[in-house]
Amino acid sequence: MDAAAPRPKENQGEPLPRIDARLKVTGQAHYPADLPTANIAYGALATGTIARGKVTKLHLDDAREVPGLLDIVTYGAMDKVDKPKFGNVGATSIAPLHDRTIFHDGQIIALAVAETFEAAEEAAQLIRADYEEETPSASFDSPGTKTIPAAGKSPLFKEDVKAGDFDAAYASAAVKIDARYSTPTQHHNPIELFSTTAYWQGDQLIVHEPSQNVTGWKVELARQLRIDPANVRIVSPFIGGAFGSKGPMTPRTAIVAVAARRLGRPVRCVTSRMQAFGTQTYRAETRHRIRIGAGKDGRITAFAHEGWEVTSRPDAYVVGGTSATGRMYDYGSVLTHVSLVQADRNTPGYMRSPPETPYVYALENAMDEMAVALGMDPVEFRRINEPKKEPIGKKPFSSRSLIQCYDQAAEAFGWAKREAKVGAMRDGDWLVGMGCATAIYPTAVAPCAARVRLTADGDVRVQCGSHEIGTGVRTVAGQMASERLGVGIDRVSVEMGDSALPPAPVSGGSISTASVCSVVLKACDAIRTKLYAAATAESGPLAGSHNEELDLADGKIVAKGGASARVEDILKTMQVGAIEEYAEFAPKGAPPEALKKLYSGMPEFHGGEQDEDAVKYAFGAEFVEVRINRYTKEIRVPRLVGAFAAGRIMNTRTARSQLMGGMIWGIGQALHEATEVDRHYARYVNRDLQDYLVPVNADVKDLQVILVPEVDHAVNPAGVKGLGELGNVGTAAAVASAVYHATGKRIRDLPIRIEQLLV
Amino acid sequence: MRPFVYEQPTDISAAVAIASSFTSRDDQPTRANAQFIAGGTNLADYMKLGVAEPARLLDLNRLKDPSLRQIRVTDDGIRFGALVRMGEAADHRDVKQRYPVIADSLRLAASGQIRNMASLAGNVLQRTRCEYFRETSWHCNKRAPGSGCAAMEGFNRQHAVLGTSDACIATYHGDFAQALIALDAVIHAEGSRGTRKIPFAMLHRQPGETPHMETDLAADEIISAIEVPAMPWARRSLYLKIRDRESYAFALASAAVALDLDGETVREARIALGGVATVPWRARAAEQSLQGKRLDDASAGAAADAAFAQAQPRKHNAFKIELGKRTLVRALLETRNMKV
Incomplete structure (x- = not known):
């Protein structure tokens, strides 16, 4: 087996190649934008160039002159459909073509539709707007922003957690730090561009669009268009x-659907890389103040975390x-507060x-500062503060293998060879530094449905939305179906990504494998x-024979004593050609x-911090080595080791791939990624992959992923x-x-760049 | 993208004639109705973004003259045909041996795929990647003369500190050009007024009041070759490029250095700086400060100070002065230490 296909350990599944790899x-x-559709027309977005104000006039004459132009969808066209809503399924309540108010840079002002992609693009570029401009607020520290407490503003964030008396504990702590950190604006920049293709067959609307939530979108799009979700x-x-x-x-989906209805023809709109920065979502910039107090023995007695988010x-x-x-960690006392900063974004x-x-x-980053303040090894500092129960609700962890992760990663990394003294390690003109951090991600699961058929x-056919x-x-x-039904993976087909299939939850929050496997398990059983x-x-x-003495393998039902019966023959006796089960799973x-x-x-x-019985998280420990040139201060990351424990690993190959990708993303978060916001205009500046840097192959040298065995039956039936969102936590x-x-410089603002090390 | 006429002339004189008939003498090549395209790695990108809008594209890839695709090494130096691809030149044995600074500058530029497409002449003529220039809704004196410069008070981390003006601070992002200007390269150009040689240092114009006037070329002139004079001591040369990631990124600062040493004493130094200036930038004051001196940390530092004496920082790019100096010091010391 090679590194890409780690040998399964306890409670880990085979590293089967992806069934869709070929x-x-x-x-x-x-x-979605590749799916063939006859007689298609092309749409291109025209987007605004100010961040705050009103559109007073649109100039469409030049665009209308473009040969092949079919339609321009703009203000007025959406009056008979409902506005988008912000929430779980909807990206924003900003309804760009319902309302001439401009809330942010790059807001949609029209959709040009033409016979060709080129004509649509040309027409869209020729659409000009007159604005009544107001001075926008770009971000933190901009005049005109409004800061409000976050608690209760979102169903996902009900309260600021706290425990004990932080003020007293912090005041009396022997060793303490008080530091501020920040993270930049980031855009996802998936290589597949955002697109919507919509067409109507009578009153049926079909939309091809890359989506992590086909069922949610079906319902939300139907609401906006005032039609039956069944259509x-x-x-x-x-x-x-x-x-x-x-x-x-995002609002684009309904706009393209309306364009297709107006034209009586399929319309495909692929958003440009630049336009995606303003028409899609992103990770907003954040700021943090962290205070930690501890005794000289390294035991934390006080922890406060204040956050600000744009x-x-x-x-x-x-x-x-x-x-x-x-x-x-086992903090003793906890105080937290999160604020939102409203800007023209x-x-x-x-x-x-x-x-x-x-x-x-x-x-x-604060934990490492604290370890330095205590004169303690950062791994030992975390070991000392390993909790038996979580400090807020005093609930146990359903499982927590953090220390095992630290031990295995430290061993593989060679942490013992690290000289603790700052700046002590060198390789010629390169300063060498080693650091580590904890990765954590809540383990959640959601209701899910699936249909499984065995012929x-x-x-075997598995269908799940x-x-x-x-x-x-x-x-x-x-x-999962292959294992439970005793057939080779080559006999299994899996259909996904269609709202006509049994519904599944959004593929977010790292819930998919748990939710989907739990319901497939149920259907197979x-x-x-x-x-x-x-x-x-x-x-x-x-x-x-009793059921518990039976198993399915190689197309046979096998009893404990060795007797067996072919599934094919059993179906014959049942007088059926196939067995199909529709299952619903609820946590x-x-x-x-x-x-x-x-x-x-x-x-x-369900899960994470919400369950009564325990809090549920996956953990990991990441170690990195950096090299920094002593003259020019460029930072390279030649080595990373991450060890992760995440319950049952269904497939060691895909699990490793997820964690590896996450750690590479972590390199980007640490050193490369940032969307720059122009402070005067509140507009994104580096809106393409030329200037929005992510790691390239040359930035990733030696990266090792260790899958630490862990068994947890409390999280879900599977x-x-x-772990999809575990690997990139902690790397930065x-x-x-x-x-x-390496340098003795504590950089608290991401990304870490040369200029921060030159001073 | 606007519709355009696409032609594939097969000899230079025909290409020049077509260009002449669609442009006038005062047209800037980057704003002319007819424009030349070779690798297309820069122009096609800007056409899609609406930054360049030629009505007619003259594709030079069908030009028959084989010398346009050749690298010729002679006693007088080395001659690169204009259509030689960056990747070919970077891998050329004689280039690597005799002019490591050239091979380095090419190898460290762009990506393998782009280097296989991009022509050498097109590369030296590449236009700035200033974010405010690339996107047509910003004010930009280079793209839309007289409209102002949003970069001046905007996010200008990538921008230049040398050769700037009140009208423009856009960086020249190329790497190859730094090697060429350091080595006193000469450009061969053919146009309706005949052929001429242009010292590489005269090819690019600093922005001044007219940042839209980028080069000395006429709209109907085609670069046919780039010549680098023989320079035996250029075997001791290198290009050092400092950037945010390991590959496929523009220089925050770079240095092209060639040294003629007598022991550790500098007989002659050639220095050019990238990532920090509005045009390919020869650092003559730095060269002079080293002449006859023993090359060590102190003299290298003094040369770096001289190179950046006139630097003008803006809000986000002030670090480039310190970084540029350190880059030059490191490049000088590494060049000194080369085993030749």
């Missing part, structure tokens, strides 16, 4: 990178990562580990039950209406903890710690 590398995987179908069989950006539906004027998007940071949205990426970065020929966003969920769902009943019936070949403790909400596109997450703090170790 399709992807041969160009046979059809992404809307969202199709998204493959997604070329999402990271949260394709979770909430959001748009109309929508209170909040990530509120204090709910995780406040439970991370588009509404932010989910981006890979939305709360943890910024908040855990701040916490873990007499031994073919979840989404293959690159995580490998299609593969692991197939793997229902099939097993039927097969077993037939096989063990009085006249059956395995009469007298333990879910309210009675949980499944109904699944069908309405708004299933609720025993799976999602580990890099910051390593930079400190």
